[in-house]
Amino acid sequence: MTQPDDISPLALNRISVYLRCLRHLQTEGVSRIASQEMARRFHLSASQIRKDLAYFGEFGIRGVGYDVAHLRERLERLLGIQREHPAIIIGAGNIGTALALFPGFHSGNFRIVAVFDNDPNKVGTQLADVTIRDSHELAAGVAETGAEIAILAVPAEVAQENYQALVDAGIKSVLNFAPVQLELAPEVRVKTVDLLIFMEELAYFLQ
Amino acid sequence: MTQPDDISPLALNRISVYLRCLRHLQTEGVSRIASQEMARRFHLSASQIRKDLAYFGEFGIRGVGYDVAHLRERLERLLGIQREHPAIIIGAGNIGTALALFPGFHSGNFRIVAVFDNDPNKVGTQLADVTIRDSHELAAGVAETGAEIAILAVPAEVAQENYQALVDAGIKSVLNFAPVQLELAPEVRVKTVDLLIFMEELAYFLQ
DNA sequence: GATTGTGAATAGATTCACAGCT
DNA sequence: AGCTGTGAATCTATTCACAATC
Numbered sequence: 330m331t332q333p334d335d336i337s338p339l340a341l342n343r344i345s346v347y348l349r350c351l352r353h354l355q356t357e358g359v360s361r362i363a364s365q366e367m368a369r370r371f372h373l374s375a376s377q378i379r380k381d382l383a384y385f386g387e388f389g390i391r392g393v394g395y396d397v398a399h400l401r402e403r404l405e406r407l408l409g410i411q412r413e414h415p416a417i418i419i420g421a422g423n424i425g426t427a428l429a430l431f432p433g434f435h436s437g438n439f440r441i442v443a444v445f446d447n448d449p450n451k452v453g454t455q456l457a458d459v460t461i462r463d464s465h466e467l468a469a470g471v472a473e474t475g476a477e478i479a480i481l482a483v484p485a486e487v488a489q490e491n492y493q494a495l496v497d498a499g500i501k502s503v504l505n506f507a508p509v510q511l512e513l514a515p516e517v518r519v520k521t522v523d524l525l526i527f528m529e530e531l532a533y534f535l536q
Numbered sequence: 537m538t539q540p541d542d543i544s545p546l547a548l549n550r551i552s553v554y555l556r557c558l559r560h561l562q563t564e565g566v567s568r569i570a571s572q573e574m575a576r577r578f579h580l581s582a583s584q585i586r587k588d589l590a591y592f593g594e595f596g597i598r599g600v601g602y603d604v605a606h607l608r609e610r611l612e613r614l615l616g617i618q619r620e621h622p623a624i625i626i627g628a629g630n631i632g633t634a635l636a637l638f639p640g641f642h643s644g645n646f647r648i649v650a651v652f653d654n655d656p657n658k659v660g661t662q663l664a665d666v667t668i669r670d671s672h673e674l675a676a677g678v679a680e681t682g683a684e685i686a687i688l689a690v691p692a693e694v695a696q697e698n699y700q701a702l703v704d705a706g707i708k709s710v711l712n713f714a715p716v717q718l719e720l721a722p723e724v725r726v727k728t729v730d731l732l733i734f735m736e737e738l739a740y741f742l743q
Numbered sequence: 744g745a746t747t748g749t750g751a752a753t754a755g756a757t758t759c760a761c762a763g764c765t
Numbered sequence: 766a767g768c769t770g771t772g773a774a775t776c777t778a779t780t781c782a783c784a785a786t787c
Contacts, residue, residue, distance in 0.1 A: 336740075337777075337778075338737070339777095339778075340778090341737055341740060342733060342737065344736075345730075345732070345733040345736045345737065346717070346733070348736070349715065349717070349730075349732075349733075350717065353717075363745085363746060363747085364746075364747075365746080371717045372717065372720070374779075374780075376779080376780055376781070376782095377778095377779065377780080379746090379747060379748065379749090380748080380749080380778095380779080380780090382747095382748090383747080383748050383749070387747080387748070388747095389746075389747050389748080390746080390747075390786085390787065391745080391746055391747040391748080391785070391786040391787050392744075392745045392746050392747075392786065392787040393745080393746070393747085393787065394745090394746065394747080395747090407740075408736050408739055408740045409739045409740055409742055409743045410736060410739050414735075414739055414742070416735070423633065423634035423637045423638065424634045424638070426630065426634065427630035427631045427633065427634035428731070430630045431630065431631070431731065433692075433715055433731060433732050434731075434732070434735070436732075437732040437735060437736065439732075439735050439739075477742050478735065478738055478739070478742070485640075501741075501742055502738035502739075502741060502742060503738075504731075504734055504735065504738060508556065508640055510553070510556070510557065510560075510578045510579065513579070518738060518741045520734050520737060520738055522729065522731075522734060523552075523556075524635070524638065524640060524641075524711075524729075525552070525556075525640050525641070525643075525644040525646075526549060526552040526553070526556075527711055527727050527729060528621075528623070528641070528644060528646050528685065528711065529551075529552045529555070529615050529617060529644065530545070530548055530549065530552065530727060531685055531709035531710075531711060531725060531727055532615055532616045532617050532621055532646075532685070532709075533543075533548060533614075533615045533616055534708075534709060534725045535616055535621070535684050535685070535708055535709060536616045544755080544756075546755095546756075547756090570767085570768060570769090571768080571769075572768080581757075581758075583757075583758055583759070583760095584756090584757065584758080586768090586769060586770065586771090587756095587757080587758090587770080587771080589769090589770090590769075590770050590771070594769080594770070595769095596768075596769050596770080597764090597765070597768080597769075598763075598764040598765050598767080598768055598769045598770080599764065599765045599766075599767050599768050599769075600765070600767080600768070600769085601767095601768065601769085602769090
């Protein structure tokens, strides 16, 4: 399997989008699809689909198109989601709780294996499949569960220190919901989801 | 005020980031800042800051830098968030509820003025500042409140129909949390936030 | 005949480097 | 002296168009 690590974030996002489309097609019983038809159905660009896919290997059949099931499997392996990824959530507030209950993660082969909070009233209570644990047990929890991905859902003021705790615990990737510019550790990948930035983008186009 | 509408989404996102940085600087009492210092503090590119800002007008003072308060005000006006934007939420499930309670919106000059759900058990109950209303009252609610932005937080299966209802009700921008490729109406701007795509991006880099 | 895979062409975004202000 | 604003240069991404393949 080709596995270039210089893929652009844009192309990587598109791979995820293609995967979502393929899953959808599969539920409809479509077994083969051409780039043009896929572009039409999901409002994408046919030449871009071909270029993106060809970049990782020749997945298609000329004159025919792409095999939906096969391509799906290849893309899942490419993204590394052919196996289940254990993930943890830090912060059982509104957003952390909503994410713990989010059904989409299951379908994407991610599983929430632990939730941490520093509020003694929350520690010990049940949330989705897990019991909320004290934040002090973070390092132990990460070691036990083998979690590599963490979802950081704590208030902005304490995001940096919690991020540092995750880094120290050996987490490799962080999805951050706190609206702050984190001081990053070089070996830990961070993706920040800033709702306010999305809203501001929408506000701009209202004018 | 320069107001080109051909600004790239990338540049627009950066403007939001600059704004976040400026607010932070203001709380620290910094009144003037140079592009280089700002780049260093927040891990940005100095020449890009200058280019982005210059694109909308000459906001800086040569030899000195940028006036924090003044620049902040200009950027807020540029994004159209100098006035408060009423927003509504469709779907009072986990994510909708978390967003209704999200304190960040207040600081960004957005206000949740109504929440809609189709579950009779939820309709009539209080959530944050508002009483949850029945989804059938959507059009009336939008008209009453003057809401222009909607947050779509319903299950994937019903996202398309709810989106259509928003379009019909006269909403101009939608922040969509359902992991689907919506069939878009040309006059309504949509920004989709797909948590699974973020997770998949992180998973890729674990390899 | 149809569709992929791909080099060439175009378009877009970022960085460089320095003239122009304060 | 120091920093912005900006044209030129570079780098990156997308689209085009067609030869290669089934």
